[in-house]
Amino acid sequence: MLRNEADSAVAVLDRVAPEVARPNLTRTQRTAERLRLARADLIVAGAYLSLAVLVLSGQWLHADRGYLIKSGQDQTMWEWFFAVTAHDVAHLHNPLGSSLQNFPDGVNMMANTAMFGVGVPLTPVTLLFGPTVTFVLVLTLGLCGTAFAWYWLFSRELVSSRFAAAVGGLFCGFAPAMISHANAHPNFVLLALLPLIGLKLIRMARRAIDGTEVSRGRRNKDAFVLGLLVALQIALGEEPLLIFALAFGVFALVYHLHAPKTGLRIVRTLAPPVLLAALITVALTDIPLWWQFFGPQSYRSIDHGPMKNDLKALFQFPSESLGGLFAHGQNVAINATEENSYFGWPLWIVVAVAIVLMWRERAVRAAAAVMALFTVLSLGASATIGLGDTGIVLPWKWLDHVPLLNSVLESRFTMAAIPAIAVVLVLATQRALDYWSVSATDWRPLALFAAMAFALLPLTPTILPVVQRAPTPAFFTDGSVRQYVSGGSVVIAPPPTAPDARALRWQVDSGFEFPLAGGYFVGPTGSSKKGRYGPDDRPTASLLLKAQQSNKIPVIDEANRIQALVDLRYWRADVVVLPPTDNADTLRLTLDQLLGFPAKYVDGVWLWDVRGLH
Known part of the structure; x- marks a missing residue:
């Protein structure tokens, strides 16, 4: 039988808690009383925390190389947000924008849900762990x-x-x-x-x-x-x-x-x-x-x-x-x-x-x-x-x-x-x-x-699936990249995009030793300032991506070489790097023809030092 609304549970919303006279208690007694009243809250909080840890236990057990496989490239993007925020705070840089990605135009961090509300206070955690x-x-x-x-x-x-x-x-x-x-x-x-x-x-x-x-x-x-x-x-x-x-x-x-x-x-x-x-x-x-x-x-x-x-x-x-x-x-x-x-x-x-x-x-x-x-x-x-x-x-x-x-x-x-x-x-x-x-x-x-x-x-949720991500190439972690960067950017072949943003992780593991051309972020495109994922497409980036997807070396003519120089100047590129990736041989031979000289193999990557080309 339904009760009258005035007697229902929801009437609590319209009810004033009665004033209850409390006896004088010692500090110890007051503390004990608070703990008794809070016991249910603590039990509930502990149960929620335990379930949350269980759901994410695969990632907690592999915090070094674990990756939530269903995240696509979003985990890489969020880790970059937290890492670059901590880097900016530690170096007293403006965290609202960054040129470490999408160089030289940069990224508007406020327009990219960087979550400064946790990224800034958790800077010590990010820097330490x-x-x-x-x-x-x-x-x-x-x-x-x-x-x-x-x-x-x-x-x-x-x-x-x-x-x-x-x-x-x-x-x-x-x-x-x-x-x-x-x-x-x-x-x-x-x-x-x-x-x-x-x-x-x-x-x-x-x-x-x-x-x-x-x-x-x-x-x-x-x-x-x-x-x-x-x-x-x-x-x-x-x-x-x-x-x-x-x-x-x-x-x-x-x-x-x-x-x-x-x-x-x-x-x-x-x-x-x-x-x-x-x-x-x-x-x-x-x-x-x-x-x-x-x-x-x-x-x-x-x-x-x-x-x-x-x-x-x-x-x-x-x-x-x-x-x-x-x-x-x-x-x-x-x-x-x-x-x-x-x-x-x-x-x-x-x-x-x-x-x-x-x-x-x-x-x-x-x-x-x-x-x-x-x-x-x-x-x-x-x-x-x-x-x-x-x-x-x-x-x-x-x-x-x-x-x-x-x-x-x-x-x-x-x-x-x-x-x-x-x-x-x-x-x-x-x-x-x-x-x-x-x-x-x-x-x-x-x-x-x-x-x-x-x-x-x-x-009832199950444990979220986690895989092991490939290690970062040594070229980025042992300091070798510093020898090839002189104030310009590193161009990954092809540049990072929403479908493949691994280069953001490599940049983090290097300690932000270099800025990246391209990236995974939301930014404006064209004169309409309509938002899109990733930068405006550059012809050379599109050519490399097409070569990788088709696994066919495209016909390279003088117009392609001239356009490559234009794009390298736009990116202010110091070095082009080809890490281990799908159809790497096709990309290497394409870039050899495009840049006019063969690649050099250094610490697990192929690279082209292009500082002398522009």
Whole structure:
């Protein structure tokens, strides 16, 4: 039987904690009391941390040469971000931009999600243990930290049961999308600040509902904390912040639809401190944001092309899960790091039934609205089933042209459904425990927990697969490269690109002894300043890449040789290096003809000293 809403678990959102007189305690007694109260929190945090370490144990066990194979080249890119940030901090260089990649134009680090919010404070870790350790540490802390932050919000503002809150935190931190991004994208894994931002807004809103008199000092403190949290999240990732802000707004709107006057009172009360918080955020981030949008190598937007969820992705099991091991359906994800839905059909059944049974709960209705809206947005401009276009036009067709939104991969909008689903699971668990508190023989809690096990066990994450990467050529690690660099760049044959960015790792292992032509980053192209992955194509780079892919030596004429000199001048090249790679003989013979003299073999690489050519 459904209870009255005033007696429901979600009423905690609108309830003021009673004042309880506390006896005078000694310092030791107060410490013991805090530890007793925190015991559940510590147990939950320890469980989350253990699971995060287990999921990433393959990388932790091989932090020297291990590589998360499903990351493509993204792990190399993120390690470079952390390494170059630490290098810049240690040498007192400006970390917002770097010419060590894409020389001489450089890279706008703020426009490349460099995550200064962790890259800068973890500089000692990067310098002492290397960027791979920083990379896997951020991923590990991201999984467990995000889970615990949502647990904290649920346990303090939504339900009284720590167990129910722990279920929600577990789902938020280890949902399929989180595990998928844990292969390569720490900016979509370390999301712990988002629930803290939500928590601050909820507490401010509750005071407005209660009519609690708040001093100017308290309002200013709230504004400062909120502005600081948002500024820190900008330093960790702006795209997750945008998705969260939109989802939180939808949740709040639907939650207060039944009492619009209350909602308007909250808006009026919160407007001044929120505006002050926005000013504080701008003050803290104005220079980095200016650099991102107007600084060197900035771009206006990036055209990802269609990056949507397939309808099948909503109901299939993720590849890195128990369900995926036994019943992985058609591969309809963008790639292995973007399984942003993959909730599995059992979970949707359980959530749908729970929503129907708890529809009177305002938080359930609001969560259902978030799930529906953002899932539809994630399907892109038209719905596809099994990669086949249905022709059904969806809202994203018009929203795709909205500034800021058009830079979001639409598939990622479904990540807003993760905390919304968690809210339903948390409230359902709390209700089941409430039933048990009335009658220990009530069958309904057992039915609910059996259904939740049926829905969640297939989503249990497995250990992310790791391979051993090839060692860096000795030419880069023993100092030989210094003999061939005189203020110019090293041109790898072919220059590094998004499909093969290994040269970034070699540069890191050399201690940043040289800048690289080309690279893996996002930068502007042409006069439109449209963002793209990697630099504008140079003819010589394209020629070498084509020769490697076809394994055929192209016909080299005088025009090719002249163009090669033009490109070498553009790159300010000191040396062209051919490391061990696919079809290396074809590349070597092509470059011999292109440059007009044979290569020299030094410390495991072929090289052409081109300082005398330009």
